[in-house]
Structures are given as structure tokens and as C-alpha cells.
Amino acid sequence: MEVIPPAVCGEEEAVGAIPPAVCGEEAVGAIPPAVCGEEEAVGAVPPTVCGEEEAVGAIPSAVCGEEEAVGAIPPTVCGEEAVGPFPLQCAGRRQWGHSLCSVRGGGGSGARSPRSVRGGGGSGAIPSAVCGQEAVGPFPLQCAGRRRQWGHSLCSVRGGGSGAHSLCSVRGGGGSGARSPRSVREEEAVGPVPSAVCGEEEAGSCLPLLFQVQVLLPGLSAAPLGSAGPGAPQDTGEPGGAVVQRGLGFRRHETFLNAWTPAPSPGSSCFFPLPLAPASSHPLSLPNACTCAGYWGGERPEAEAMPAGGGRWGSFWEQRTRQLQSQVRAKEDKIAELETENAVLLLKLAEYKGKIEKSRSEATRISTLYNKQQRLQRNTRSALSQLDRVIQKLNQDIQAFHSSSRALLRDYQDEYQDRVSAIVTAVQRTRQSAETLLVCQAKVVHLEQALQDVSARHQLERQRRKALHNSLVELRGNIRVHCRIRPLLPFDSESDDPVLQSSSISREVAHAVDDETVLVKCDRPGHPLINKTYHFERVYGPAESQSAVFGDVCPLLTSLLDGYNVCVMAYGQTGSGKSYTMLGPHSDDGPVLPLDPQSDLGIIPRAAEELFRLISENPSRSPKVEVSIVEVYNNDIFDLLAKDTVAAVSGVKREVMTAKDGRTEVALLASEAVGSASKLMELVRGGLQLRAKHPTLVHADSSRSHLIITVTLTTAACSDSTADQACSATLPREQTEAGRAGRSRRTSQGASAPQPVPGDPAGRAEQVQARLQLVDLAGSECIGVSGVTGSALRETACINRSLAALADVLGALSEHRSHIPYRNSRLTHLLQDCLGGDAKLLVILCISPSQRHLAQTLQGLGFGIRARQVQRGPARKRPPSSQMEGKRRPD
Numbered sequence: 001m002e003v004i005p006p007a008v009c010g011e012e013e014a015v016g017a018i019p020p021a022v023c024g025e026e027a028v029g030a031i032p033p034a035v036c037g038e039e040e041a042v043g044a045v046p047p048t049v050c051g052e053e054e055a056v057g058a059i060p061s062a063v064c065g066e067e068e069a070v071g072a073i074p075p076t077v078c079g080e081e082a083v084g085p086f087p088l089q090c091a092g093r094r095q096w097g098h099s100l101c102s103v104r105g106g107g108g109s110g111a112r113s114p115r116s117v118r119g120g121g122g123s124g125a126i127p128s129a130v131c132g133q134e135a136v137g138p139f140p141l142q143c144a145g146r147r148r149q150w151g152h153s154l155c156s157v158r159g160g161g162s163g164a165h166s167l168c169s170v171r172g173g174g175g176s177g178a179r180s181p182r183s184v185r186e187e188e189a190v191g192p193v194p195s196a197v198c199g200e201e202e203a204g205s206c207l208p209l210l211f212q213v214q215v216l217l218p219g220l221s222a223a224p225l226g227s228a229g230p231g232a233p234q235d236t237g238e239p240g241g242a243v244v245q246r247g248l249g250f251r252r253h254e255t256f257l258n259a260w261t262p263a264p265s266p267g268s269s270c271f272f273p274l275p276l277a278p279a280s281s282h283p284l285s286l287p288n289a290c291t292c293a294g295y296w297g298g299e300r301p302e303a304e305a306m307p308a309g310g311g312r313w314g315s316f317w318e319q320r321t322r323q324l325q326s327q328v329r330a331k332e333d334k335i336a337e338l339e340t341e342n343a344v345l346l347l348k349l350a351e352y353k354g355k356i357e358k359s360r361s362e363a364t365r366i367s368t369l370y371n372k373q374q375r376l377q378r379n380t381r382s383a384l385s386q387l388d389r390v391i392q393k394l395n396q397d398i399q400a401f402h403s404s405s406r407a408l409l410r411d412y413q414d415e416y417q418d419r420v421s422a423i424v425t426a427v428q429r430t431r432q433s434a435e436t437l438l439v440c441q442a443k444v445v446h447l448e449q450a451l452q453d454v455s456a457r458h459q460l461e462r463q464r465r466k467a468l469h470n471s472l473v474e475l476r477g478n479i480r481v482h483c484r485i486r487p488l489l490p491f492d493s494e495s496d497d498p499v500l501q502s503s504s505i506s507r508e509v510a511h512a513v514d515d516e517t518v519l520v521k522c523d524r525p526g527h528p529l530i531n532k533t534y535h536f537e538r539v540y541g542p543a544e545s546q547s548a549v550f551g552d553v554c555p556l557l558t559s560l561l562d563g564y565n566v567c568v569m570a571y572g573q574t575g576s577g578k579s580y581t582m583l584g585p586h587s588d589d590g591p592v593l594p595l596d597p598q599s600d601l602g603i604i605p606r607a608a609e610e611l612f613r614l615i616s617e618n619p620s621r622s623p624k625v626e627v628s629i630v631e632v633y634n635n636d637i638f639d640l641l642a643k644d645t646v647a648a649v650s651g652v653k654r655e656v657m658t659a660k661d662g663r664t665e666v667a668l669l670a671s672e673a674v675g676s677a678s679k680l681m682e683l684v685r686g687g688l689q690l691r692a693k694h695p696t697l698v699h700a701d702s703s704r705s706h707l708i709i710t711v712t713l714t715t716a717a718c719s720d721s722t723a724d725q726a727c728s729a730t731l732p733r734e735q736t737e738a739g740r741a742g743r744s745r746r747t748s749q750g751a752s753a754p755q756p757v758p759g760d761p762a763g764r765a766e767q768v769q770a771r772l773q774l775v776d777l778a779g780s781e782c783i784g785v786s787g788v789t790g791s792a793l794r795e796t797a798c799i800n801r802s803l804a805a806l807a808d809v810l811g812a813l814s815e816h817r818s819h820i821p822y823r824n825s826r827l828t829h830l831l832q833d834c835l836g837g838d839a840k841l842l843v844i845l846c847i848s849p850s851q852r853h854l855a856q857t858l859q860g861l862g863f864g865i866r867a868r869q870v871q872r873g874p875a876r877k878r879p880p881s882s883q884m885e886g887k888r889r890p891d
């Protein structure tokens, strides 16, 4: 083992023969220096640089980061950790210098090979090793600690190592070597020749310094080598000695490094620098710093290897110094260039960092977006899957719909064809029908025309027939019977008969078939079917108005003015509409004139108005009009205009008497002359107030007496010609003709025509009296139905008896009996002139359509038929009063 280089060790012993050994924990090196970290490093030649692994290399140097690197001369640059000989630049973090730091790894050995070991041991001959926190380097060695450390060599080398020219504070193992300085920190450093410089530890002897390297940092003026100012290193002049600078007095923040480079060792061809580095923890606290200046190793050069004498050595070293200075300058230039590049790189780095930050935020944003997109994609996928299912379902539905639609379409087309063919057929038929219809329309028009002609002819024939019938009636002296069917009223349904209350049975049994026929039809269970028709001069249905009824009465008023006695009599059961027909709707005030077109007033007020209208049309005649009103109540006659009359029951009874002229009159009958219709109706209203009334179950406002209003017209007699003219002016043509026929007949028969009485001794003017009797009979009633008792029952009995007497008279008249029983009743007695005389008698037969009153209806219809059968001979005008005297008609 050569014992040339010194060994430097940290905490461990460093043993080195000649070359120094540098070790971390333990370092052993032969000739090449070995620098080791924590592991032992043994190396011969070349040095080895390794990271954590052992590195062995020959000449070329190796640079490694974490990996093994071996390098000889060319410098090596590494990232975090680098090793390089000669100008070695290694950039760790912001570290600048020739060689770099933070070399970790095992040791190595080799001649002239720098070695930087961290952790492991290392050995090298000439080149030094540099480490980050621990670094070793040859020649101008700059080693930075962790921060801002500048210098040729560095401190804190860990690991053992041995070898010549091995450097610096070594921790760990020791190293041994001949003439090798030894620096031991915490551990002993042993070196024969080279001295060891250490901080607190022993510094071994050093070889004579061969030259100085001065490195100036910015702001520090250069000091001449060997003659620096105060504190400049002193050459001890002893070979193998160490230069120890203590208390050099450098200013703070200034760095002055003196390097003493030993002579090349025989075993190595390179130099080992003598770094001067602060030993304190802070790199800039130099004044108290340097404890270990440098080491040199190797044997003193032999005569043949080293110029003999100081001059030769001086020139050599001067040359070498210049060479090295030029190299230093070149390196400095290179450093400046690299600084620039580094600055640029730093700028780029900052830029890239900014971009990286931006990219990171962008990446974060993109990541967020990506997550969102993922979620969206998941949602979309689930939605799409649902949509797919829905679409599949829809497709199935659509297919089903299409198939059903096709089937429907086929059915529709088939049906359409059928319908079209049917329509075509129908259209053809319709065309044929239209043609037929046109023909039919033409026929219909023709028929309608013919019908109108026939109708006109029929109407004409009817008028003729009616005229003939009226003539016949006039000639025969028949009683005219008009039948009026009132509407169905609410009280018609108030029946105890459940059969009648049944809605299945029609409640109307009497119907107006036409204006001359009444049909009674009733089909009740348990009763014989009734289906009978009755013919009258006129039939009024329920809908016919009061004015229509009065329209047929109106001609009789003309006859009245012509001198005929006229009687209009309403006959019928109770509640059948007699008072309604004769007077109008019941009211407390009675019928009030004047009439309006829509009025419901009956025959009496209308007749009054018409009478005075007719009178006013021929003022030359201006007959005297007198009114008397009587009622036949309980077969007694009461004068309703008598002054002594308070009420019918308590009034004075009147008697019927026969006048000289044969007329029947009421004795002491009060009569009042009236000059107007309203005056007449005023008297009527007064009489109605006195008329006996009593409510029954059938009719709440039932009249209990027969009301007879007599209007007497007294006119001056006129000649036949005058009378004919007057009659012609007022009567309808057929009536006039009939009247003429009758008159001619009466004349031939010697009937009493009004003729002037020549030589009337009394000198009285001839007068003709004609009477209009308006009779509202009391209604016949069925006692069981009307439910009357007491006085009402007597009233009913009297009413029924009087009506029966009336029927008997009509029966006798119709049968032309010799005796007419007028006097069986005061009613018939009072109406004798009307019933059997020469008056024009009109009976208005009122019936109820209700089934409830069927029996009474049938009885009334029978009465009407019987009345129609009466032939009394032609009606005659009333003769003048002079002719009437002494004439009496037999009873």
C-alpha cells in the first residue's frame, strides 16, 4: 500500500498509506484517494465516483446522480450530485463552482480520478472529490454546502476513504496513507507526510505548498499570491506542512480562498488542491473559520519527475499557474456564460413553472370538467339507456300501431269501397228520385192549386150551406146551439177517484173535432166505451178566444136592432165556463169597459159595446135602451136593479106576469135607460154584486142563481121599405134574404109586421120593442160531486129542477106538444117568449173536457141536441106596440 495521499475522515478513522483517504464512516485508500460516504471505499487507480453504489473507473470520470459514475479528466456535471475532476461544475441547487456536492455513494479508487462519494467511500489519486453537503475536489475546487458556499473544496465529507491527495473534512471512517495529510473530525486522522488540517481536530503535517490559487469573488480585490495583505497565508516552508490560517481578518461576506496545491505525487499525475474553506457552519463566517486549509498528498516529486531546484519548480509552477489561471478565466467565462444560461433557464423555469401552475389549474379545471363530464356521461348513458328502452318500446308500439293501422286501413279501404259503391248507387237513386221528385213537385203544385181551388169552393159552399142552414134555422125557428169546450183547469184533476188520477188515462174526454163537431171519447176500465160525436151550429175548442165566440153572436145584435127578439143563453154544468163566456174572467169589480183587443171580457160587455156602436152607426133611429136585471134564485125572481133590493135572499120577490100583448114580463121590474155601454155595464156590475154565489167543491165561485139581463130597445116603427133599408144596412146578406123570405111568408101568413096604425085615436107614434136577453144560467150539479149541504143543497136542487124544467120545455117544443110546461119553473116561465116565441135563441152550451165531469158533459150535450131539435117556426120581428095589444100567445 502506498502511503502517499493523506486520508481525511469524518467521524471514522481514515487510514491511508500514501494517498490520503477520505471516508465517511470509514475510509481506506491506497494510492488514489478515496472518498467515501458511509461505506468503505477502496480504490487504486483510477478513482471511482459513485452514488450509493460503488463506482470504479479508470481515466474518464463518471458522473452520477444516484447511480454510479466514473470519470477521469473531463468534468462531469450532474443533477443533484456530480463528480468531476479538473474544472468540475456541478449544479445541485443553486450551487456554482467547479465541482459539486451531494455525492452519495460508495467509494472507489483509481489514479487521477476524482471521486465524490456520499455515503460510500471513495478514493482517488489526484482529482479531488466534491460533494454536496460533503464534497471533495481537486484543484480549484469549489464546493458549496447546501447554500451559497463557495470555494474550492468543501467540507462535510462523510464516509471513509483513503488515497493520496484526498481531501477535506471527513466524517466517518478514517483513512491512512503515506505522506498524506489527515484530517479527522471526531475521529483521529493519521497521515505520515501530508499534514491534516481540521477544524477542531488535529491537522497533520503537509507537504510544501507548491503554489497558491487565489480565487476572487465579486467585490473582493485580488491579493497577490504569497504576499497577501494581513492574514495572507503563510508558507511554513516545511515540506508536507500545512498552511493554517487563523483569524485572517477577512471581512464578512468576503471570501478569500487560498489554495495550496501540493506537488504531483509520483503515483498520480495530477494535483490535489488545498482548499481553504470555512469550517464554521456558516459559509461566510470566514474570520473564525478556517481550521483546515488543505492537504496535499503524494510523495515529494522525484528529481526526474519534478524539476530540480526552486527555479525549475518555480517556472514549472508559474507556467502551471498561468495555465491554471487561463483555465480559471476560461472557466469563469464559462461560469458567466453558464450563469447567463442559468438565468435564462431560470426565467424559462419560472415561465415553465407559471405554465405548470397554469397547466395545473387548467388540469384541475379540466379534471373537474372531466369529472363533471364523467358524471354527465354516466347520466347521459343512463338516460340514453332509458331512452333506448323507451325507443324500443316506442318502436314496438309503432310497429304494432303500423300493423293495426295497416289492418285498419285495409278495413277502411274495403269499407270505403263499399260505401262509395253504396253512395254511387244512392246518388243514382237520388237522381232518379230527384227527377221523380220534380215530377211530384210539379204534381204537388198542381194539386195545391187544385186544393186551393177546391178549398175556396169548399169555403164558398160552406158559406152557402151555412147561409142555407141559417135560413133553414130561421124558417124552422130552430134554436141555435153553439158548444164551447173550455180548457182543462187545475181543479179538474182534484178527484178522489184513483183511476182518474192515473196519468195513464187521458183526462180529456171531450174534443172539438171541427168547428161543428164534438167528440166525446172515454175508455175507462170497468166502464163502457164512450165514443160519441155531437154536431152543433158551431163548436169552439179550448183555445178559441172570447172574441171568436162573440163573432158568432154579433149578427144577432143586428137582428135586435132590426126588431127581433134575441136571447143568448149559456147552459152547462157548474164550472163549465158559462159565466166566463157571458161575462168574462171573474173579478170583484166585474167586467169593465172599454175593451182592449186582448181582453178576455165575455159576450155581455162586448154586446153592450157592439150594441151602442151599431146604434151610433144609425143615429136616425136612436132607439131607447133600457136595462133590467133579474136573478132566479131558488125558483124565485129577484130584481137586482130594484131600489129595495139589498141581497138576493132578502130582496123582494117578483112575479112573472103575462102582458096584454102576450109577452111575459116581471111585475114591478125596475128598468133603467142607459145611453152607453159603460153605463149598461155599470148596472150589470151592480147586479152581479147582488147575485147569489156560493162556493162548491167543483167551483169556488159558483153562481147559485140564473142571471137574466134584459136590454129592451124601443124604436119608432118604420115602414117596410124603411125597415128593409135599415135591415139591409145592418144584417148580413143571407140573413136579410132569409128575413125577406120569412117576412114575405109572414106577410102572407098575416104575421104581425110593423105597420103604421092609421088613425090611432091616442095619437101615439108607432113603436117597436125588441128585447135582448142575456142569460147566464146556474150550473147543473151532481150533488155528490159538488158536496153542497144546507142552503146550498137547496140551491142545487132548485137549480137542477129549473134546468130540468128548461129541458122539459125544450123537449115539449121539439116534440111539438100541445102543452109546453113553461110554468113548471119561474125560469122557463120568465124565458117563455125566448124559448117558444119568435125570438132568435142562441144557446151556448158550455162543457168541461175533463173526464171527471163526463156525466154532466154528456147531459149537457144531450140538452143541446134536444134544443137543436126545437122548431118553433121562423123568427119574426116585433110588431108595433099597437098591434101587440090584445095578442096573447097561448101557454
Ligand SMILES: Nc1ncnc2c1ncn2[C@@H]1O[C@H](COP(=O)(O)OP(=O)(O)OP(=O)(O)O)[C@@H](O)[C@H]1O
Pocket: 485, 486, 487, 489, 542, 572, 573, 574, 575, 576, 577, 578, 579, 580, 581, 585, 586, 699, 701, 702, 703, 704, 777, 778, 779, 780, 846
Ligand atoms: N174558455 C175558458 N178559458 C179559460 N178559462 C175558462 C174558460 N171557461 C171557463 N174558464 C174558467 O173556469 C172557471 C169556471 O168558469 P165559470 O165561472 O164561467 O163557470 P160557471 O159555468 O159559470 O160555473 P157556475 O155555474 O158554477 O157559476 C173560471 O175560473 C173560469 O175563469
